Amino acid sequence: MTIPDSFHVLLVDDDATFRKALSRALDRRDHRVEAAGAGSEALTLADHEDFDAAILDLKMPGMDGIELMHELRSRHADLPVVILTGHGTIPSAIEAIQAGAYDYLQKPCEVAEVEITLKNAVRQRQLMTENRQLREAIRLGTPYEGIVGESQPIRDVVELIEKTKDSWSPVLIQGESGTGKELVARALHSRSSRASRPFVTVNCAGLKPELLENELFGHIEGAFTGALRSKSGLFEVADQGTLFIDEVADMDLTVQASLLRVVESGVFRPLGSTREKEVRVRIVAAANRDLHQAVLDGKFRQDLLYRLEVVHVLVPPLRDRQDDIPLMVQHYLETSRDAKEKGIALSPDALHLLRHYRWPGNVRELFHVLERAILLCEEKNLSARDLDAVLRPRFRPASPEEPKDPLTLEDSEKQHIRRMLEREGGNVSRVSEILGIDRRTLQRKMKRYGLR
Known part of the structure; x- marks a missing residue:
């Protein structure tokens, strides 16, 4: 969430001297202010312009601040309102907050105090808007950063992303292969205040310890044979952004020790260097294995695990959210070029077939099956018969009458x-x-x- 540097403010106060002084002070700080001396004038302005926030004097002749606030909120429900109050009317200002105002400021007030209050009010408005959009997206099954579904397990994942997206605390994402762990990592980045910063990925699977260490921390010229020039590591590349470490369970114990140091201190040393570098990076790690069992097996450091799982996201397997399959199929058909060119639709019997398969390869396997079936399909209506050629060797429907x-x-x-x-x-x-x-x-x- 990015807060703008300048705001469009509606200022309403019957004291012309104060009104002009505050307008000029905010204008000098690059804010756009529309000022009114009475409630009726303010309502006319609000009907013709969009404001980020409103500052209303509590005591005004005719329509007072609380009445005006109610009228403004009836027309613009999410407009944050800040109440101006004199020394003797603080109890009334508190009543205004209880009635829906964001905050109050006591006259005379410093422009810096006004600006901070406005920024906080706008931030709250944006949070409320984002949360409303998120709830609506979940209700409609709209893809959330590529994550499709409205089942409770997926709602839990999305809500956890929203709660923790702006934190710098490390994240551990666990789930079977093909469940969409990288999508979760990307959502944590793209929904955060770091969205404009780098999102860097590294997969530990199959990388030798020395190669992985070089990838993460870089090296200086002459650090080893063949190091003809210095190379920046991924931690340095990802500074102020996010580093996604996939298959972290495959990381060698020696590299784990180096990673632990960066997690704890934000400091690392490139290979061959005697100088340390400091970075600020959000570390998001992913694993498809039980890391607690890996600790017991002596293959993963317990102290590193504790550091990584400050935020723990468990991505459910597809078999635990089969109610999401129709939405996922629809999403695939709407985004697949082949499906759109052929005008492919799915028959009820084909959907039934997909919903009752166990999907050991999870979402990745589902999309692969759809891709193959669409390529082979000669009709616009994809039927169970079309899917049979792809699924027959591995499909075993689960009958509700049969025991598990x-x-x-x-x-x-x-x-x-x-x-x-x-x-x-x-x-x-x-x-x-x-x-x-x-x-x-x-x-x-x-x-x-x-x-x-």
Whole structure:
């Protein structure tokens, strides 16, 4: 949220001397002021111009400040009102706040005090507007920074983003592969006051410790063989912005120690350098594994975990929010060039099929299935038969009459990966593409489940 440097202010006071003095003082600070000496004049101005805030004298002949405030708010419900009061009318000013005024100022008042109060009032107005828009977007299922859905698990994620977006505290996003953890990270950045600053990403998966350390912290010329020139690390690149560290569970313990130091102090040292650099970066880390278990296994530092999970966002798997699938399908059809060119719509039986699949690859897999089905579809109406060619080898509908599958999620995932490997002749790249997960993640799962 960005607060403007100058405001359009409605000033209403029957004291012409005070009114002119305050108008000139605010004007010198680059604010635009429309002044009125009576309530009727103020209402006429308010009907023809948009104001960021109104400053109203409490005691005026005819229509007093509280009456005028009610009339203004009936026409412009979100207009913040600041009441001006004399020494003997403070109780009345407090009543005005209870009636809906943002704050009151006691005459005589310094222009700096007026300006601060105006800024706070405008900030509150923007917060109220953003919250109203957010609630409406959630109600309508409108994508929130690419996050689609109106189920309670997704509402919880979006509300947590809104509550913590402007903080500098570290964030840990956890969820299965394909759930949209990077979307959450980007939303935390783009909705924040850092939105105009850099958003930098690094994926720890498959990077050797020395390479990852070089990526994060950079190096100076001559730091190692081949270091012909200095290189800025990602922490330096992301200064005043956000650094998204994906697959943080794959980070080597030695690099974790260096990361912990930056998290705690905001200070790091490029490789080969004796000079420290200070940065201010919001660190957002993501993992698709249980980091508490990784701590018990000796693969992740407990002190780093405590530092990272100051804000903990748990992104739900798609199987836990299947009611969102119709909205997600609609969003995909509206944004896919192929779907729009073909005029594709989804039949009820096709939607039923999609809603009853377990989606081990989560949102990424859903979109991949839709993409393949749309490419193969020869009609405008995408039916269950069209999806069957894509889903048949892996689809197993859950019948409400049947008891729940007694297999654990890991057993179910193991069986599914085995079937896909058999179907694709052991082609790991092809299976990872179909499941919507990267090759390294699939290889780790294969190793965990003893699949070759």
